[in-house]
Amino acid sequence: MTKSILYVDDEPINTFLFSKMFGVSYHVITANSGQEGLDILMNNPDVKIVLSDMKMPKMDGIEFIKTARETFSEKNYMIISGFMADSRIEEALSIGLISYYMNKPFNKVEIAKNIESSLQQIK
């Protein structure tokens, strides 16, 4: 059975491209806002890996992951953003809120590697 992963980004083209890139190896579910991401997590308990964009309206990546982790603490979270890592990201990494932080544009090899090693950790 293919592993389920969730990708949250407010740009629909980004979620489309992500699905295209990783749809072959995983079951990719996408959401265009933090709220939508939380709803998907509720309905899809088999999702093990959550990737999110950082800057989104209403709820940004860190806020979304914090909220999600309160209910789904066993899942593995990471952020893909156009920004360089700032102090909030550094803190999230150091307290283990997120396990990886990656930059845009998508680096297919890096993303795949981090997803794989996260899956290994969960096992």
Place this chain on the structure above:
Amino acid sequence: MNSKIIQNHLPPSSKFVIIKLFTLCVFFLCTLAISAQTSYDSQKAALIIRLSDHISWPNGKIKGNFNIGIMGEDSITYKTLKDGEASLKRQNRPIKIIPIKSLSEIDNLHVLFVSKSLNHRIEKISSKIENKQILLITDHCPDPKYIMLNITYNPKLKQSAFEVNKANLMLENLSINPKLLLLGGTEVDLRDLYRTARAELEEEQQRSATQKIEIEVQEKKLVRQLFQINNLIDSTKALQESIVNKELLMLKVSNDLEQQKQEFIQHDIKYKTQQHNIYLKNREISRKIKTLDSLKLIADRNNRVIETQSAQLAINKKHIIYQKKLLTQSITIAMVFVLLGLLLLVVYIRMRLLNKRLRISYDTIEDANIQLELNQKDITELNTNLLETNDSLHQSNENLRIKTDKLEHTIDELKLTQQKLIQSEKMAALGILTSGVAHEVLNPLNFVKSGIDLLKDSISDLTQAHLLEHEKEAKLESIKELTNHMETGVERIDNIVRSLNAFSRSKENEKVSFSLHDTVNDCVTILEHELKKKSIQLSQNLLASPEMIIGNPGKIHQVLINILINSVQAISTDGLIKINSETKNNLLYLIIEDNGCGINNKDLEQIFDPFYTTKDPGEGTGLGLSIVYSILQEHQAEIYVTSELNKGTKVTIKFISTNDKINPIR
């Protein structure tokens, strides 16, 4: 010796008894000595009571208790009196003993006892009890002036006594029982008092006499000084008068000068007329000389004629000699000579007369020449002055020119500084925007880059031979979709870069006609990220026409970015920014409204002041709005800001609309 004998005759036990007796005696004597003082203190108490019984107060003074006040440190007297308070009565009234701490408590007293310790204040106490009908009892008071009853103690006789000053008692309307002195008192010697008072008076009189002499001396001195002052005043007056006289003299001299000047002017006029006259006379003289010359010529001619005639006459004479003999000949010659002499005389007189006239004219000319020379001197002097004035004028002119040059230089520098300021503020705004813009570029860049990755995969899939027809079609469809997304990405990047370019594009002073709406859209593109970051909703309600204005698009771009950044920064979250445009009477209004924190009235007055900022250091230069203001002034545009705290801010910019739609850039 006696004791020795006694000792020898007495047994040892009796010796002990004697020692014992002796010790007892010593003890008794000591007690007596100590008790002497104590007994005096208790005697004082008894005396106070007894003395007060021999004094009568005016009717109505004693009502209720008979109050005895004790003032000062005398605890034994106080205690003794206090102990007897309940059992004693005076003037048929129960006695009350009152300790007095301050002179304000004495009003209701009948007797005031002042202890020795307060004798130094007796004068004040005495003045305080005046007219209160209080009997003052003092203890060893040294000054009989203040005494009514004064208790004394004679240590030799071990006996207390008292002094009475009847005068003081009578002043207080207190009458004395004549038996009082029988108690062992003495009267104060009033004669002594009188004598001392008189001696004091005399001393005072002497002192006043010496003072009077001194005053007289001072008065004399004063009179002398007054006299000197009067003298001084007189001499000052004389001086003043002489000054006034001199002033009058000066006035007169200046009047004379004025008159002389007038005279000089008149002389000048006269001189000029004389010069003219001389010129006329000269002409006349030369004319006369000419006539004289012609007359001389005539005379010469006449002479010649005479000579020829005389020759003729000589010939004739020869004839006459021949004809009329010698007499006739000589008469004729004499007549000719007389005629000639007369003629010469006439000519001579006439020449003398002319010469005289000529000399007089020459003299007048010479005088006029001297006058002329003087005038010329004056003119030369005036000329020199004029030249000097001219020189100084030249100098100040030069100074003025240097200053103007400096000012022009300063203005140039200021202009340069202002341009630099505008540029650096622009860069600061750009700095705020950069990270947002970078993010905005990275998203569409991701469309392109990820699209290329996926395209490569799809193309390599397509090259595989075993694909079915519908699979190929699906791949082609996906490639189409990918390229569409890539195109979107490229368009978005293009838009952002264009907008940034518009911000930094224009040359410093370039002026073109451009669309204000295009500039608004460029700014919104650059700020897209900032708006998204704070979830700010943007409501754009611009007119359909492009709305052309003339000016520098880069600078107007800077203005709008600045105002919009302020709006964004005023909003903490979930805000709304409205951008509207309106036209009225060839004027174009751009209205930017936000629902942010607003500006208080005090800050509102200063927002256009340079370096005025409410932001933390490093967050704003404080130049933004001041540059906005100066750029808008350059464009003849006006800006109005209204704001309400915690409600929001409204910025209205009034442009002059051209709408000629020529040469739009883009």
